[in-house]
Amino acid sequence: MTLNTSRRGFLKSAAAAVAVLYVGARPDGAIAAANADGAMLNPFVKISSDGTVTAIVKHFEKGQGPATGLTTLIAEELGVPIEDVDYEFAPSDAGTYNNLLFGPFQGTGGSTAMANSFMQYRQAGAAARDMLLQAAANVWDVDMAELSLEDGVIKGAGHEAPLAEFVRAAAGITPAAEPRLKDPSEFRLIGSANVRRKDTPPKINGTAMYAMDLHLDNQMVVVIAHSPRMGGLVASFDESDAKGIKGFIRAAELPNKASVAVFAENTWAALQARDALSVEWDFSAAEARSSDAIRDQLIAAVTADPEYNVSGTDQAEVAARIDGASTVLDETFYFPLLAHAPMEPLTCTIEATADGGVLLHDGCQMPTGPHMALSQILQLPMEKVQINTLFAGGSFGRRATPDADYQVEAALAFAVTDRTRPVKLVWSREDDITGGYYRPAFAHRVRVGLDDSGNIVGWDHRIAGQSIMKGTPFESFIVHDGVDHSSIEGVPDSPYNIPGQFVGLTDVAKATTVLWWRSVGHTHTAYVMESMIDMAAKAAGRDPVDFRLALLEGGDKDQARIAGVLKLAADKGGWGKAAEGRTQGIAVHKSFDSYVAEVVEISGDADTGVQIEKVTCAVDCGIAVNPDVIKAQMEGGIGYGLGHAMRDEITLTDGEVDQSNFPDYEPLRIGDIGAIEVHILPSTEPPTGVGEPGTPPSAPALANAIAATGLRVTALPMINNGVEFM
Numbered sequence: 001m002t003l004n005t006s007r008r009g010f011l012k013s014a015a016a017a018v019a020v021l022y023v024g025a026r027p028d029g030a031i032a033a034a035n036a037d038g039a040m041l042n043p044f045v046k047i048s049s050d051g052t053v054t055a056i057v058k059h060f061e062k063g064q065g066p067a068t069g070l071t072t073l074i075a076e077e078l079g080v081p082i083e084d085v086d087y088e089f090a091p092s093d094a095g096t097y098n099n100l101l102f103g104p105f106q107g108t109g110g111s112t113a114m115a116n117s118f119m120q121y122r123q124a125g126a127a128a129r130d131m132l133l134q135a136a137a138n139v140w141d142v143d144m145a146e147l148s149l150e151d152g153v154i155k156g157a158g159h160e161a162p163l164a165e166f167v168r169a170a171a172g173i174t175p176a177a178e179p180r181l182k183d184p185s186e187f188r189l190i191g192s193a194n195v196r197r198k199d200t201p202p203k204i205n206g207t208a209m210y211a212m213d214l215h216l217d218n219q220m221v222v223v224i225a226h227s228p229r230m231g232g233l234v235a236s237f238d239e240s241d242a243k244g245i246k247g248f249i250r251a252a253e254l255p256n257k258a259s260v261a262v263f264a265e266n267t268w269a270a271l272q273a274r275d276a277l278s279v280e281w282d283f284s285a286a287e288a289r290s291s292d293a294i295r296d297q298l299i300a301a302v303t304a305d306p307e308y309n310v311s312g313t314d315q316a317e318v319a320a321r322i323d324g325a326s327t328v329l330d331e332t333f334y335f336p337l338l339a340h341a342p343m344e345p346l347t348c349t350i351e352a353t354a355d356g357g358v359l360l361h362d363g364c365q366m367p368t369g370p371h372m373a374l375s376q377i378l379q380l381p382m383e384k385v386q387i388n389t390l391f392a393g394g395s396f397g398r399r400a401t402p403d404a405d406y407q408v409e410a411a412l413a414f415a416v417t418d419r420t421r422p423v424k425l426v427w428s429r430e431d432d433i434t435g436g437y438y439r440p441a442f443a444h445r446v447r448v449g450l451d452d453s454g455n456i457v458g459w460d461h462r463i464a465g466q467s468i469m470k471g472t473p474f475e476s477f478i479v480h481d482g483v484d485h486s487s488i489e490g491v492p493d494s495p496y497n498i499p500g501q502f503v504g505l506t507d508v509a510k511a512t513t514v515l516w517w518r519s520v521g522h523t524h525t526a527y528v529m530e531s532m533i534d535m536a537a538k539a540a541g542r543d544p545v546d547f548r549l550a551l552l553e554g555g556d557k558d559q560a561r562i563a564g565v566l567k568l569a570a571d572k573g574g575w576g577k578a579a580e581g582r583t584q585g586i587a588v589h590k591s592f593d594s595y596v597a598e599v600v601e602i603s604g605d606a607d608t609g610v611q612i613e614k615v616t617c618a619v620d621c622g623i624a625v626n627p628d629v630i631k632a633q634m635e636g637g638i639g640y641g642l643g644h645a646m647r648d649e650i651t652l653t654d655g656e657v658d659q660s661n662f663p664d665y666e667p668l669r670i671g672d673i674g675a676i677e678v679h680i681l682p683s684t685e686p687p688t689g690v691g692e693p694g695t696p697p698s699a700p701a702l703a704n705a706i707a708a709t710g711l712r713v714t715a716l717p718m719i720n721n722g723v724e725f726m
Contacts, residue, residue, distance in 0.1 A: 039171030041131055043096045044124035045074055051152060051164030053080050055121075058090040058097035058106065059113040060365055061199055062342075062392040062399070063636075064691040065629035066113040068198045070121050072625055076189040077125030077182060079149035080163070087198055092367035092387035103477070107366030109400045109516070111592035111689020114625055118687050126179035128170075135169035136161070184623070184684065193627045199391070210391045211347045211363040212426075219349065219422040220249060222413045223270040225260040225279050226435040229286035229655040230512050233257045236280045242273040251277060254412045261413040267426050287511055287655040294511050294652070295334060298443035301464035302332065306504025308483045311492050318502040321458035325449025327539050331532065333446075334715040335524040336649035338439035338517055339665060344393025345432050346406040350374070350414045351422035357384030358414070362407065363392025365399040369473075370407035377411040396518040396640065401437060402472035405513075433665055434657040438650055439517030440466035440510070442487070444528045449500075454540025456551075458500035461491055461528075466510045468520070486516065490525035490696070495562045495590055496533070496551040511652060518640055519692040522591040526696035527645075527703065527716075530587035534704045535712070544586055544704070545570045562590055564681055565597040565618040572679050573599030573616030582613060585704025587697040592689035594621040595681075598638065600701040605709035609726040612642065612702065613674040617694065622685035630690045631678040637694025638676055643668025645699035646725055647717050672725070 040046045046054040055074040059066035067087050075082040090097040094106040100116040102109075129149050136154045137144035147156035152163055189195055202208035227233065237260050239251040247269025251262045260279055264270035309315065322328055348362035357380055360370060367387045374385045392399055410425040417423060442465035449458040467484040469475050478485050483505055492503045517523060537547035548566060552559040566588045569575075578584045581603055588597035599616040617634050624630055647666050651658045659665040703713050706723060715721045 039167055041128040041170060042124050042175070043090075044070075044121055045078070045128040047128065047163070047167050047170075049164060049167050051084075051162055051167070053078065053085045055085055055087040056090050057087050058099075059108040059117065060089060060363065060389050060392060062108075062363065062365065062395040064113070064633060065197065065626060066108070066117075068195070068629055069114050069625050070117055071198055072189050072195055073118065073121035074125040074128075076187060077122050078129045080152045082189055082195055082198070084152055089389040092364070092371045092385070092389075094368045094371075105366070106368045107400065109365065109397070110520075111594070111691045111693065113691075114687045115593065115689055118623075118625070122181055123179065126181050127175040130179045131170040131173045131175050132163050132166050134173050135166040139166065139169065190623065190625050191627065195626055196628060203391075208391050210344055210393055211349070211361060212344050212393070214349050214361050214390065214424070216349060216351055216422040216424070219351075219424050220263045220265065220417070221267050221270045221424050221426055222261050222263050222410070223267075223274050223426055223428070224254075224409055224413075224431070225262065225274050225277055226431065227258060227281055227283075227286065228434070228657075229281075229283055229288065230510075231283075231286035233282045233285075234260055234279060235282040238278040239273075241276040241278065245269055245273040245276060248273040252413075252416045254409070255415070256412065259409070261409075261416065263413075263417070263423075270426065271428065283655075287652075289511055289655060290653050291336070291651040294441055295336075295443070297508055298441060298464045299332060299334065301506040301508055302443045302445035302462040304506075306462050306464075307506040308481070308504060309502075310483055310488055310505050311501055311503040313500070313502045315460070315502050315504070318458050318460050318500050319447075321500045322447050322449035322460055325457050326452045327450040329446070329448040329450075329532065329535050329539060331446055331535070331712075331714055333444040333524075333528050333531070335442045335527070336651065336716060337441050337512060338523075338644055338648060339433050339436060339650050339659070340396040340398035340439075340515075340517060341433065341662075341665060341667065342392070342394030342396060342398055345429055346399070346427040347425060348407055348410050349422055349424040350410050352419050353384075353386065355384065356380075357386065359386045359388060360407065360410075361388045361390060363395075363399060364389045364407075365392065365395055366404075369402070369404040373404045373408050374411045377408065377415055397516040397520075398432075398437060401515060402474060405437070429662070430660045433650075433660050437513045437515035439523060440468060440514040442466075442524045444524070446528060446532050448532055448536055450536060450539055454542060456498055456500075456536060459498050460502045462504045462506070463488055463491065463525075464506040464508055465524075466514045467507050468514050468516055470507070486521045488525065489521040490529060490589065490591065494529060495556070495559045496529075496548070497554060497559075498551065511655075512650075512657075518637065519591055519695040522589065522692075522696040523641075526587065526589040526591070527700045530589065530697065530700035531703055531707075531712070531714070534585070534700075534707065543576070545575055548588065558590070561620050561685075562588055562595045562597075565595045565620050568618035568679055568681055569597035569599050569616055572618065572677065573601070573614075575599060583705050583708040585701045585706070585708060587701035587704060589693075589696040591693045591696050594619065594688045594690060594693040596620075596634070596693045596697050598697040598701045600698070600705045602702070602705045602709075604726060606706055606711040606723045609724045610706060611674070611726040612672060615642075615673060615676045615698070615701070617676065617678045618681060619678065619690070619693065620681040620683055620685075621690050621693070622683050622687040624680050624683070625687055627680055630680055633690040634678045634694040635676045637692060638698045639668045639673065641695035641698035642702055643672065645702065645716050645718060646672070646723075647719050649717050649720070
């Protein structure tokens with residue numbers, strides 16, 4: 001899928017968007033609109049008559065940095081200090097603000113924000129700059145080529161004035177079809193380590209508005225009593241005891257019969273009333289399996305012949321090559337269900353608008369889905385639905401459900417009221433852990449054959465798990481010939497030169513609702529690939545880094561880039577030079593078109609306790625727009641991957657989730673990692689994702705370090721499979 005868009009076509013639509021209407025958020029989160037002296041020079045740049053520049057950010061901010069990254073691109077090409085550029089989140093408008101990698105759909109995910117917006121926002125900044133320069137040239141009666149815009153000031157041909165003086169005139173100018181983009185040698189902001197995050201000050205001083213912060217006048221709070229098992233329906237409920245809770249308003253079965261909504265004047269009253277509610281559930285069609293049964297089913301699936309031949313190679317021929325090899329490695333891996341557990345639980349608010357429509361306030365990751373859902377549920381035309389996107393306290397994939405689950409709940413709850421009062425939906429942490437969407441459970445079985453020289457001669461790789469994409473709007477993009485490619489990504493498309501590779505996939509029935517999780521299929525495929533490569537290197541008597549580099553020879557750009565980060569991580573991490581009492585593990589993986597290698601150095605061992613002393617990371621994500629953001633995302637991705645591999649799993653007993661909150665679904669602790677060091681490989685390639693690629697190599701690098709002490713971990717979490725942590 002191409003990352004480019006037609007510059008001529010984009011600028012044509014940009015010119016048509018000239019307007020003098022300002023739309024922004026009041027302190028209470030509601031949308032306000034008014035005429036003002038200013039111009040929206042194109043859909044991504046708004047400039048007021050006082051010279052204030054605002055970047056319209058089409059990707060929502062959940063901590064991963066697009067508010068800074070996209071603003072940087074505008075500021076760079078426009079010629080304005082980034083400190084002088086404000087930002088606001090784009091309205092829900094898939095026609096203008098669609099994700100170029102998702103089709104006609106507005107959304108943030110898949111580490112695509114910078115990849116799909118890099119040229120788009122640079123073009124927007126350059127177009128706005130040229131419109132202002134042409135306006136100045138017209139006023140001064142000079143050639144535009146003699147003028148420049150730097151630090152917010154237009155100068156040249158003996159003239160000088162702030163850009164604010166030309167905003168009105170610029171609004172009536174049609175931009176050039178091909179505005180000149182800066183050469184990388186001219187960059188002052190792109191690639192600068194001195195550019196700091198735009199969203200840090202409001203998050204520190206408390207002015208940042210999260211969806212959970214929103215409190216509208218006269219609002220009701222609604223919490224939902226969910227079925228404890230997937231597929232359960234409400235048989236009946238009794239609210240008699242809830243009526244004694246001060247602040248309780250009412251309880252109502254939602255139209256989909258899947259849950260009961262409890263309305264109250266505040267969150268505490270709503271939660272207390274829900275606890276007092278008595279609900280009888282119909283479990284006749286609900287999930288009733290326990291985790292052991294699910295695991296057994298997955299292991300059995302990878303032991304048998306797969307449902308789909310993904311690689312197209314002859315399975316019997318590959319098996320014969322492995323059976324005839326001098327050394328055969330045969331390992332089975334298991335990965336449990338995992339919760340996303342963002343720090344801010346799910347919440348959103350719906351209120352009626354004066355024109356008979358509704359306004360959704362939400363940390364909205366994919367506006368198009370909720371926009372359509374609210375339109376259908378509330379029987380409103382699309383133009384009567386507005387979305388005010390606020391900050392979100394993390395997501396890791398949870399806020400981007402194909403069925404807009406929590407927004408649908410809010411809409412259904414709003415629908416059963418008289419719609420005169422705003423309704424704020426609040427999920428508790430327990431709601432999220434017990435009734436949310438999970439990274440699916442997966443099993444792998446891999447057989448690898450090596451010849452007398454330690455070279456791979458055959459690789460039989462079978463995968464079984466619950467499909468994320470089937471039955472969703474994304475199925476047509478991701479599922480081909482029955483194969484959900486998010487289940488296998490990172491295996492058949494591995495950059496390694498692996499002769500005689502067979503890859504098979506088997507889908508199994510979903511035990512819960514499943515959803516993409518930070519780095520999606522790479523969460524488990526990277527672990528297996530890098531563990532098996534390490535085992536093969538050991539069996540061959542080769543250094544793990546040298547063994548990998550030999551499999552990356554061939555001159556392919558893809559292989560060269562992954563080899564580059566592998567070498568950099570090994571060099572900066574002091575590969576092979578660990579102090580006495582310490583061991584190291586390494587892993588490298590490509591995901592979301594970025595390349596990341598990590599060296600994990602530990603002390604101790606599995607029996608006495610492992611301490612992660614240092615993680616050294618090398619990343620090649622193309623042009624590094626914001627190095628500070630990239631480093632932060634690598635650090636966060638590493639911590640997220642390690643924490644879950646060390647301790648976490650979601651288990652079921654008779655179809656019900658056992659875990660409920662952080663005491664039994666423990667996040668990474670600050671003392672779990674001694675240090676993280678991130679190195680960015682210089683590149684002139686187009687920028688690619690950074691929100692997710694730091695996660696896949698982290699767990700296998702740790703596993704390989706632990707294996708160097710004697711224990712190979714093939715089932716997660718590690719604490720339940722032989723590893724103690726200090």
